[in-house]
Amino acid sequence: xVQLVESGGGSVQAGGSLRxxxxxxxxxxxxxxxxxxxxxxxxxxxxxxxxxxxDEPTVYADSVEGRFTISRDGDKNTVYLQMSSLKPEDxxxxxxxxxxxxxxxxVQALYNYWGQGTQVTVS
Numbered sequence: 001x002v003q004l005v006e007s008g009g010g011s012v013q014a015g016g017s018l019r020x021x022x023x024x025x026x027x028x029x030x031x032x033x034x035x036x037x038x039x040x041x042x043x044x045x046x047x048x049x050x051x052x053x054x055d056e057p058t059v060y061a062d063s064v065e066g067r068f069t070i071s072r073d074g075d076k077n078t079v080y081l082q083m084s085s086l087k088p089e090d091x092x093x094x095x096x097x098x099x100x101x102x103x104x105x106x107v108q109a110l111y112n113y114w115g116q117g118t119q120v121t122v123s
Contacts, residue, residue, distance in 0.1 A: 002026035002113045004096045009118030012086055016122070020081040022096030022115055033099045034072060034079040037108065038092035038120075045095070050104035051079060058104045063089065086122045093117040 008020040022034065035050035038061075047060040049070040057070050064083075072079040079096060097111040 002098065004098060004113055004115035006094065006096050006115045006118040009094060009120045011121040011123065014087055014122055016086050017082070017084040018086065018120060020083070020094055020096075020118060020120070022079045022081075024077040024079070024096075024098060024113075029100055031102050033101065033104045034070075035097045035099070035104065035111065036070060036079070036081045037095045037097060038090075039095070039117075040089070040092040043092075045108060047106035047108070048094070049081065050106075052102060052104055056104075060106045083120070086120075088122050090120060090122050093119050 003025045004022055006022045008018060012018055031053045033050055033052050036048040037045050038048050039045035048064060050058045051070045051072055059065050067085045069082045095117045096115040098113040099111045
């Protein structure tokens with residue numbers, strides 16, 4: 001049984017920083033991808049960034065390019081999303097997801113496991 005638990009969300013002023021953590025427990029295999037998605041109020045969930053098992057990142061959301069960084073600690077089965085220069089439009093529920101495949105994708109249906117989400121509010 002695989003479980004993803006996000007943490008690190010909260011409220012922050014514009015221009016501030018937050019780091020989101022996602023701890024994966026259970027066996028997801030070694031050659032997988034881990035990704036972050038987000039859903040703002042009244043909007044569809046969108047892909048933010050993805051990281052392959054080789055630590056190759058892909059940033060999908062143009063609006064976060066240069067401000068958000070995805071990384072992982074393989075030993076701890078944890079993926080991080082470091083967010084800086086936060087803007088009010090970054091306010092969203094942020095979700096961690098794992099795909100049991102070597103390729104990153106923005107297609108949500110291709111991810112096998114999801115966390116419950118952590119809220120980020122920027123004012």
